[in-house]
Amino acid sequence: MRASRLVLAAALGLCLFTTGPLSGATAGAQSPLPTPEQFFGFRVGADTKLARWDRIVEYFRLVEGASNRVRVRELGKSTEGNPFVLLEIASPETLKRLDYYRGLQRRLYLQDGEPTAAQRDEIFQSGKAVVLVTCSMHASEVGATQMTLELAHRLATDASPRVTHVLDNVIFLLVPSLNPDGQIMVVDWYNKNLGTEFEGSPMPWLYQKYVGHDNNRDMYMFTQVESQLTAKLLWHDWFPSVWLDEHQQGMTGSRIFVMPATDPINPNVHPLIYRWNGLFGQAQGAALEAAGKDGIIYNSTYTNFWQGAMAWSGWWHNQVGLLTELASVRIASPTEQQRAQLGRPPAPATEGGRGGGRGGDAGRGPLPAPTDVMPRTEYPRPWLGGRWTLRDIVDYELVATMATLEYAADRRETLLRQIYDVNRATVEAGKKGDPSAIVIGADAQADPLAAYRLVGRLQLGGVRVYRAEAAFRADDKDYPAGTFVVPMAQVFARYAKDLLEKQTYPEVRRAPNAPPEAPYDVTAWSLGLLLGVDVAFVKKPLADGLALTAVPPSPKRGGDVSGSGTVFSFDYTGPEGAIAVNRLLKAGASLSVARAAGTGGGAGTEVAVSGVPLSTLREVSAALGLRTRAAARRANVPAAAIKAPRIGVYQPWTASMDEGWTRWVLEQHEFPYTTLHNADIRAARLRDRFDVVVFADQQPASIVSGNESATTRPEYRGGIGEEGVSALKAFVGAGGTLVMLGNACDLAIERFPLPVKNLKRGLTRDQHFAPGTIVTVEVDPAHPLGAGVAASTYGFYNNSPFFALTEGFASQQVSVVARYPNTGVVASGWLRGEEQMAGRAAVVSVDLNPGRIVLFGLRPQHRAQTQATFPMLFNALYLAAGH
Numbered sequence: 001m002r003a004s005r006l007v008l009a010a011a012l013g014l015c016l017f018t019t020g021p022l023s024g025a026t027a028g029a030q031s032p033l034p035t036p037e038q039f040f041g042f043r044v045g046a047d048t049k050l051a052r053w054d055r056i057v058e059y060f061r062l063v064e065g066a067s068n069r070v071r072v073r074e075l076g077k078s079t080e081g082n083p084f085v086l087l088e089i090a091s092p093e094t095l096k097r098l099d100y101y102r103g104l105q106r107r108l109y110l111q112d113g114e115p116t117a118a119q120r121d122e123i124f125q126s127g128k129a130v131v132l133v134t135c136s137m138h139a140s141e142v143g144a145t146q147m148t149l150e151l152a153h154r155l156a157t158d159a160s161p162r163v164t165h166v167l168d169n170v171i172f173l174l175v176p177s178l179n180p181d182g183q184i185m186v187v188d189w190y191n192k193n194l195g196t197e198f199e200g201s202p203m204p205w206l207y208q209k210y211v212g213h214d215n216n217r218d219m220y221m222f223t224q225v226e227s228q229l230t231a232k233l234l235w236h237d238w239f240p241s242v243w244l245d246e247h248q249q250g251m252t253g254s255r256i257f258v259m260p261a262t263d264p265i266n267p268n269v270h271p272l273i274y275r276w277n278g279l280f281g282q283a284q285g286a287a288l289e290a291a292g293k294d295g296i297i298y299n300s301t302y303t304n305f306w307q308g309a310m311a312w313s314g315w316w317h318n319q320v321g322l323l324t325e326l327a328s329v330r331i332a333s334p335t336e337q338q339r340a341q342l343g344r345p346p347a348p349a350t351e352g353g354r355g356g357g358r359g360g361d362a363g364r365g366p367l368p369a370p371t372d373v374m375p376r377t378e379y380p381r382p383w384l385g386g387r388w389t390l391r392d393i394v395d396y397e398l399v400a401t402m403a404t405l406e407y408a409a410d411r412r413e414t415l416l417r418q419i420y421d422v423n424r425a426t427v428e429a430g431k432k433g434d435p436s437a438i439v440i441g442a443d444a445q446a447d448p449l450a451a452y453r454l455v456g457r458l459q460l461g462g463v464r465v466y467r468a469e470a471a472f473r474a475d476d477k478d479y480p481a482g483t484f485v486v487p488m489a490q491v492f493a494r495y496a497k498d499l500l501e502k503q504t505y506p507e508v509r510r511a512p513n514a515p516p517e518a519p520y521d522v523t524a525w526s527l528g529l530l531l532g533v534d535v536a537f538v539k540k541p542l543a544d545g546l547a548l549t550a551v552p553p554s555p556k557r558g559g560d561v562s563g564s565g566t567v568f569s570f571d572y573t574g575p576e577g578a579i580a581v582n583r584l585l586k587a588g589a590s591l592s593v594a595r596a597a598g599t600g601g602g603a604g605t606e607v608a609v610s611g612v613p614l615s616t617l618r619e620v621s622a623a624l625g626l627r628t629r630a631a632a633r634r635a636n637v638p639a640a641a642i643k644a645p646r647i648g649v650y651q652p653w654t655a656s657m658d659e660g661w662t663r664w665v666l667e668q669h670e671f672p673y674t675t676l677h678n679a680d681i682r683a684a685r686l687r688d689r690f691d692v693v694v695f696a697d698q699q700p701a702s703i704v705s706g707n708e709s710a711t712t713r714p715e716y717r718g719g720i721g722e723e724g725v726s727a728l729k730a731f732v733g734a735g736g737t738l739v740m741l742g743n744a745c746d747l748a749i750e751r752f753p754l755p756v757k758n759l760k761r762g763l764t765r766d767q768h769f770a771p772g773t774i775v776t777v778e779v780d781p782a783h784p785l786g787a788g789v790a791a792s793t794y795g796f797y798n799n800s801p802f803f804a805l806t807e808g809f810a811s812q813q814v815s816v817v818a819r820y821p822n823t824g825v826v827a828s829g830w831l832r833g834e835e836q837m838a839g840r841a842a843v844v845s846v847d848l849n850p851g852r853i854v855l856f857g858l859r860p861q862h863r864a865q866t867q868a869t870f871p872m873l874f875n876a877l878y879l880a881a882g883h
């Protein structure tokens with residue numbers, strides 16, 4: 001890092017800045033620092049101009065080299081290998097003793113034991129307000145990352161009392177991009193189309209390799225590198241007290257959303273956090289009003305309830321978590337909007353306008369006039385239309401970010417004292433009990449390895465997990481030695497509780513007689529259910545003498561091979577079983593699957609392996625935690641051979657997140673696959689190349705017709721077309737398997753057709769609605785697709801199909817793999833019209849002789865969170881190769 005800084009400084013001296021002084025006052029500067037405008041050759045936020053990530057990082061290195069107020073740290077690499085960068089910004093005196101201040105902050109969050117009274121007072125007197133700002137995780141929301149260039153320059157060079165006050169009282173942690181890969185993709189895509197009829201059009205692929213816009217739905221499962229790096233920064237490294245995450249919203253409404261968000265609230269967040277969310281949001285709003293800015297709104301759209309979104313995950317960690325949402329432009333191209341009159345909403349369907357979207361819609365002509373034009377407490381000066389530019393976004397974000405820093409500086413000691421009080425109160429509440437602890441059986445689960453996975457996720461979220469050294473009794477129940485214990489007497493107990501309990505969505509009515517409002521987003525994230533792990537809440541305090549040992553990060557169960565012989569077997573109880581199968585297939589083993597012969601753990605399904613040496617089994621078992629048995633000969637039970645499936649995954653040009661998550665899940669479980677685009681589907685002889693083709697959740701019309709917008713580049717227009725539908729029929733006719741996920745099921749049901757009715761179709765939102773709910777499912781463990789899944793388990797449901805069987809052709813054999821129970825469909829979260837689903841089929845296999853179509857109404861791999869149902873998807877792939 002130091003060497004490269006010297007190289008950069010040399011380059012700077014040679015070619016850029018031999019022509020004199022740069023930015024006015026340079027009290028903090030050690031050598032002249034170019035302004036962003038001098039460095040990039042345009043003013044930040046200028047129409048159609050975007051700085052690219054490689055050059056942005058280069059500029060920050062210059063800032064670091066020129067200023068003793070800024071340090072640049074590379075926290076790691078992004079998914080595609082770009083630097084994931086943190087700037088630490090404070091006064092030079094603070095930066096010299098950064099580890100000391102980090103220690104105080106850790107103590108504020110009770111990371112190093114109980115502080116003494118003197119240590120506590122030292123935090124209040126000497127500690128800094130540690131503020132994290134994260135930018136542009138949704139990469140098409142480009143403004144915040146661009147803004148950080150001017151912000152960093154200002155904080156590095158400005159000698160004004162205001163900036164000095166901030167630097168003296170705040171440690172400012174700045175992540176200029178939570179998604180560097182996407183920043184590069186969006187900038188390159190924008191520049192490619194600049195000046196053409198496609199300027200500002202959306203990218204036809206995801207702006208993060210696997211998850212795209214869903215990257216802010218990952219802050220409890222932490223599947224992606226970017227989420228993991230952020231979690232480590234938050235709950236293992238710096239423990240910031242305030243975290244602001246900067247986004248952009250649609251184009252036509254308010255100009256900026258600031259906190260507080262709207263009802264409902266979550267019962268596990270301490271009320272103080274909601275108060276500080278409001279204080280900081282209002283400090284931003286006040287600064288924007290003082291600067292004469294229009295269109296500032298709060299208490300709108302975004303609810304105070306749900307887990308998984310970026311900065312909001314701080315709330316359960318007693319961190320102030322803030323969101324700003326700026327009105328978008330078309331990436332970097334300005335928008336014009338028709339004007340409205342204050343207090344007089346325009347008539348609907350204004351001429352010539354185009355809809356909202358986050359910088360996505362590249363429509364021409366002015367946007368329709370704003371419709372929300374009534375001044376009120378939350379929105380005293382509504383936006384009335386006109387021109388809006390990237391520079392406007394940058395200006396608003398500069399004001400809001402500086403206001404956040406200034407407010408933190410002004411309120412430093414109060415913030416530290418109150419956060420400390422809440423941290424202490426959280427621990428004290430846990431000592432009293434109800435609950436006092438959450439216990440997770442280590443080996444007693446239907447899928448024993450799932451408990452280890454669950455513990456690893458909790459730990460990444462900062463939760464401390466222990467193992468009981470001896471058997472114990474709690475709330476009149478016995479638990480064996482080795483049980484995982486999450487004591488509630490810890491600072492992040494609120495987070496652990498919220499993640500592990502069942503969610504109840506609070507009813508929100510804006511007036512006593514108004515109907516309850518439907519949720520804004522998912523309503524359930526109970527991690528135990530999603531992973532198929534039983535967790536128990538202990539009410540009474542644990543026994544004093546109970547010895548607990550801290551669990552090392554990401555614990556693994558030991559795996560081994562017992563017995564002797566050349567035929568091996570292991571229980572197939574979950575996702576690790578599929579990884580083992582795939583590794584052994586790759587190693588040339590011959591494998592078969594059978595209902596268990598009685599030697600296993602009673603889980604029901606057993607994989608038999610032969611043709612590879614003991615050493616291979618030892619290696620695979622140790623790596624994956626499998627307890628493998630060796631025997632002289634194979635048990636005499638009917639078994640089906642397992643072969644490696646040749647998998648194609650359809651990728652539309654509509655940037656499908658579910659397709660990305662599907663790829664992610666397949667890669668993590670070591671299934672090789674080929675991505676198929678429209679032309680590949682239409683190409684002849686699909687069956688020669690593939691055993692199975694997977695369609696992720698997508699509406700049938702979108703699969704067939706794709707994106708036909710005039711602003712889409714011609715090479716990305718259209719879908720598989722009628723020709724593609726015919727090719728799929730030929731594929732199945734030749735023995736191929738189609739796996740249809742979510743709404744893609746309708747394509748098969750309608751076009752083949754299949755003797756299955758999608759009951760979700762035709763139901764109104766008043767009859768049935770589920771924006772994201774965990775449901776109970778009953779799985780047929782004797783069905784080949786049910787292997788490795790518990791007979792009663794939990795799945796994720798999100799407004800996708802559920803089925804009834806109908807009369808079909810005699811050649812079509814339909815079997816139900818999984819169905820919803822007759823009562824108690826909802827396991828966690830909110831769902832309207834539960835009775836519509838009772839007893840209905842969730843997963844159906846249609847044997848078409850020789851081909852097969854598997855319909856997953858339930859979302860078996862949703863956001864890579866639904867691990868309990870992964871095996872059903874994997875089994876469908878294996879079964880395809882067995883044909």
Ligand SMILES: [Zn+2]
Nearest residue numbers: 138141247248
């Ligand atoms: Zn966003």
